[in-house]
Amino acid sequence: MRANDQVIFENVSKFYGDVLGVNRVSLSIPPGITSLVGPNGSGKTTLMNLMTGLIRPSRGAIRVLGIRTDNPEELFRYVGYCTQFDSFPKGFTGYQFVYSYLRLYGCAHGEAEDLTWKAIERVGLVEPARRKIAGYSKGMRQRIKLAQSICHGPSVLVLDEPLNGLDPLVRAETIALFRVLAEDGMHVIISSHILHEVDQISDQVILLSNGYVVAEGQIRGVRSEMQDHPMQILVRCNHPGRLAAKVFEQDSVVEAQIHKDGLGVLVKTRDPDKFYLLLNHIAQNGVTIESVAPADDDVNSVYEYLIGSEEAGR
Amino acid sequence: MNPLWITQILAVLRLEMRKTFLSKRGFWIYLLAFLPVVLFTSKSIVEMKMGRTGDFGQDTNVFATMFQLFFLRLAVFFGCLGIFMNLFRGEILDRSLHYYFLAPIRREVLLAGKFLAGVIATCLIFTTSTVLQIAGLYWSHGWRVFSDYLMNGNGLAHMAGYLGATVLACIGYGSIFLTAGVLFRNPLIPAAVILVWESINSFLPSLLQKFSVIYYLKSLCPIQIVPEAGTFFAMLSINTDPLPVYIAVPGLLLFSAAVLVAAGFQVRRLEINYATE
Numbered sequence: 375m376r377a378n379d380q381v382i383f384e385n386v387s388k389f390y391g392d393v394l395g396v397n398r399v400s401l402s403i404p405p406g407i408t409s410l411v412g413p414n415g416s417g418k419t420t421l422m423n424l425m426t427g428l429i430r431p432s433r434g435a436i437r438v439l440g441i442r443t444d445n446p447e448e449l450f451r452y453v454g455y456c457t458q459f460d461s462f463p464k465g466f467t468g469y470q471f472v473y474s475y476l477r478l479y480g481c482a483h484g485e486a487e488d489l490t491w492k493a494i495e496r497v498g499l500v501e502p503a504r505r506k507i508a509g510y511s512k513g514m515r516q517r518i519k520l521a522q523s524i525c526h527g528p529s530v531l532v533l534d535e536p537l538n539g540l541d542p543l544v545r546a547e548t549i550a551l552f553r554v555l556a557e558d559g560m561h562v563i564i565s566s567h568i569l570h571e572v573d574q575i576s577d578q579v580i581l582l583s584n585g586y587v588v589a590e591g592q593i594r595g596v597r598s599e600m601q602d603h604p605m606q607i608l609v610r611c612n613h614p615g616r617l618a619a620k621v622f623e624q625d626s627v628v629e630a631q632i633h634k635d636g637l638g639v640l641v642k643t644r645d646p647d648k649f650y651l652l653l654n655h656i657a658q659n660g661v662t663i664e665s666v667a668p669a670d671d672d673v674n675s676v677y678e679y680l681i682g683s684e685e686a687g688r
Numbered sequence: 689m690n691p692l693w694i695t696q697i698l699a700v701l702r703l704e705m706r707k708t709f710l711s712k713r714g715f716w717i718y719l720l721a722f723l724p725v726v727l728f729t730s731k732s733i734v735e736m737k738m739g740r741t742g743d744f745g746q747d748t749n750v751f752a753t754m755f756q757l758f759f760l761r762l763a764v765f766f767g768c769l770g771i772f773m774n775l776f777r778g779e780i781l782d783r784s785l786h787y788y789f790l791a792p793i794r795r796e797v798l799l800a801g802k803f804l805a806g807v808i809a810t811c812l813i814f815t816t817s818t819v820l821q822i823a824g825l826y827w828s829h830g831w832r833v834f835s836d837y838l839m840n841g842n843g844l845a846h847m848a849g850y851l852g853a854t855v856l857a858c859i860g861y862g863s864i865f866l867t868a869g870v871l872f873r874n875p876l877i878p879a880a881v882i883l884v885w886e887s888i889n890s891f892l893p894s895l896l897q898k899f900s901v902i903y904y905l906k907s908l909c910p911i912q913i914v915p916e917a918g919t920f921f922a923m924l925s926i927n928t929d930p931l932p933v934y935i936a937v938p939g940l941l942l943f944s945a946a947v948l949v950a951a952g953f954q955v956r957r958l959e960i961n962y963a964t965e
Contacts, residue, residue, distance in 0.1 A: 390961070428789060428960040450792035457790070461783045463703065464711075477699035478791040480692045523790075 378440030381561060382529060386434035388420055394585045395420035399434070401587065403486050403563060407556045407575055410565040411581030418565035419458060421582070422532050425563070426455045438530055450479075458534040460515060462507045464565055468494065468518040469503040475522050493525035494518075495683035498547060500627055512539035512665060520548070535646050537566065540681040542653045567668065604628045605646050609653065610638040610664040620656050624648065693797045698789070700801025701808070708771060708809040713778075719765045721817040724754055726764070726827060729824035736828050743956035744829055744837070748846075751825055752911035755850060759821075760857050760905055761886065764814050768861035769879050771810055775802040776955070786960050795955045803866055805947060810858040818854050842910070849910035856908060856940050860901035863944035867951035870958065904940035907931040 380401040388395035396417040410415055410418045423429045424436055427443035436443045443626055462471055476486035492504045497517040502510065507518060516539050523531060533552075537545050552575060556562045564575070581589040611617050618630045618639045626645035633640055643649040650666075657663045690698075708714065728751075735742055779785040788798050826834045837843035870877040886902045897903045907930045929938065 423960065426790065428786060430957075446789065447792050447794045450790060455790050457786055459783050459786055463784060463787060464707065474699065474703055475787070475791060477702070478696060478793055479790065480695050482695075562714060580764075592937070 378437075381439070381563070382437045382477075383421075383425075384435045386424060386431045386436055388424060388429065389432045395429075396424070396582075396585045401580065401586055401590065403561060403578070403580075405556070405559055405561050406577035407552055407562045407564065408578045408580060409576040410563065410580050410582060411567065413567060415584075417585040418444040418567075418582055419534055420585070422455070422457075422563070422565060425528050426450075426453060426532055428455075441562075451526075451630050453532065453533045454526065454527045454528035454530070454596055456516075456519045456523040456534060456536055460512075462515075466507050467504050468499055468507055468510070468514075468521070471507060471518055472522050472525050476525055479526050482524075489527075490521075490527050493521040496524065496551065497521045498544070513541055516540060517544070517548070524555070528560070531555060531563070533562070534563045535565055535567070538667065542650050542657060542666060545650075545666075546654070587610050604642040605668060607641045607643065607649065607666060607668055608633065608638055608644065609641060609666050612662045612664070613660075617656060617661050620661075621649070621652060624652055625676045693794070696793045697799050697801040697804065697834050700793075700798055701805050704775070704802055704805030705809065708805060713774070714770055717770045717813065720763045720766055721813050722820070724759055725765075725817055725820040725824050727754075728821050729827065732824055732827035741828055741830075744826075744833065747825055747829075748911065749913065751822065752909065753913045754821075755818075755853075756887045756906070756909055756913055759814075759818070760853065760909075761902065763817075764810070764854065764857045765861055765883065765886070767814060768806075768858060769865050769875065772803075772806045772862045772865035773807055773869040773879070774873045775866055775869060776958075777873070777875060777943075780960075789960055795958070797954055798957050799866075799948070803862065806862050806866065807858055810862060812856050814854045814858060815851050818850050819847075822850070846910045849908060853908040854894055856937065857901065857905055859944050860904070860940050863947040863951075864901065867947050867954070870951050870954045898939070899943070901940065901943070902934045904943070905932065907936040908933060 376559050381401070383399045383401040386399045387397045399421065404613075410421060412418050420429070424431055425438055425443060427446055427449055430444060438449060441449050443449060462475070466474070469490060473486050473490040476489055477483075478498065479486075481489065490508055491500075493498055497520050499514060499517050499521065502514060507515060510518065515535060520533070520536060523533070536552075537548060540548060552562050552564065556577070579589075580587055580590065609617060614632050614636065618632060621627050621639070621641055621643075624643070627643045629640075629642040631640045632638075633684060641649065653663060653666065731742075776785065779788075787797075807932075826837070834843075838847070862884060865875075865879075868875065868882070872878045886900050889897055889900045889902050892900075
């Protein structure tokens with residue numbers, strides 16, 4: 375494989391003053407879906423900001439398909455980045471958000487309009503596209519950001535926690551979209567702290583901890599490791615009581631508690647996949663699921679376990 | 689077909705104009721810009737109600753004084769501060785600058801587009817105010833006297849001089865505040881330093897005087913004001929080294945260009961690291 379088919383980090387370090395962002399990262403990311411996995415603060419976003427040139431490395435060099443990252447005018451012809459930053463130009467509709475980006479890209483009006491609708495259609499936001507983003511739900515905001523990052527047909531797509539805030543059905547559709555993009559030969563680089571999604575969608579996994587890459591490659595064992603360690607998930611919905619009663623019927627659910635604000639259920643499960651399938655079923659039967667998110671403390675503890683075992687195995 | 693950079697500058701312009709004109713945050717700039725209009729118009733209304741007509745020559749001096757001491761030094765100065773400083777700094781605080789930085793656009797082209805948007809916005813606001821101030825001030829004299837001043841006197845030349853000075857003030861202060869917004873996190877400190885620097889311009893050595901905007905603007909104002917000797921205003925308005933227009937205009941434009949080049953270097957190196965802002 376040619377070097378310029380890859381995203382290459384050569385001994386890259388980034389420090390924010392005295393604070394370590396990432397340290398001595400050397401990576402070579404091929405086409406396909408690559409997941410950056412690690413707890414909050416592990417350096418996932420720093421790595422993504424480095425590969426898109428939003429920040430510069432303190433040491434080392436990065437090349438994306440052979441392009442230096444301090445050359446945005448060339449880099450972003452080939453790269454799309456869906457950031458975690460959840461702010462939009464004031465007063466914009468979803469359509470305007472994507473369309474204006476394409477005009478900045480240099481597209482003429484007709485071409486920009488055409489590409490905008492194609493991208494919006496791909497993320498399933500045609501109906502609300504003319505509404506102001508300020509009135510969008512978190513999931514819709516995620517999807518319009520995704521539309522903006524794919525609208526110009528990039529070869530490398532960088533997605534920072536793209537599944538955050540998506541309900542189970544949209545999550546499944548979005549994952550399917552990532553697969554299609556990867557099958558087209560695109561680099562799809564995703565950061566996530568939702569462990570069970572890692573081996574579902576990735577060709578390669580990069581495990582990060584405290585700014586270091588602790589493991590990379592195909593980590594097939596993640597799912598089985600997780601089954602020994604229940605994962606805690608917070609589900610926001612309109613009928614927490616009904617949801618709690620339903621999920622408790624599942625064997626793998628260890629615990630289901632109404633959240634202290636009364637607007638959701640905290641679920642501990644040994645089989646997140648099975649749980650998400652059940653959620654899809656519940657969502658189709660009268661309970662409106664507003665968001666699904668892992669509860670951080672428990673995720674961190676699972677990471678500690680995984681990362682600990684990786685390090686122990688070296 | 690336009691070259692890519694022109695298409696991109698136009699795209700930045702469209703985005704920025706919308707933000708600049710519709711921003712609630714900028715309401716105070718309109719207040720500042722149109723305060724002299726309210727004052728001059730009120731004066732004319734009072735005079736007309738009392739059946740009096742002011743002294744035309746005195747009104748011309750009043751306008752010249754207000755223009756130099758309040759409008760240029762404070763209204764345009766702070767208006768440009770509010771608009772240009774926010775072009776980059778405001779977006780960093782709003783965490784929205786990455787929208788531009790994720791597009792395949794040269795950072796210098798982005799800077800040019802934003803600067804142009806700021807210049808268009810401030811010029812529209814402040815030249816409109818200048819025209820309305822003149823109309824408001826001379827209203828009580830009647831159309832015949834005013835048209836005579838325009839057509840047979842120095843009126844048109846004066847008006848062109850004031851409008852030109854306003855446009856150049858927007859360009860000059862705009863370039864400084866855009867650069868300050870890129871370089872500094874807190875706009876108050878550089879704004880205070882620049883305000884003091886502009887105010888003490890008359891007392892600086894000849895070489896240092898050239899590194900300020902007011903130095904060029906004073907020479908462009910059509911009427912030199914003559915406040916009472918020894919007063920604070922006299923110290924501010926004294927022009928020890930007046931420049932001919934053919935030097936003042938290119939001088940100010942060159943000064944602004946140099947400041948913008950410095951901003952270009954900084955923008956090229958700018959990182960998006962909202963967490964530290």
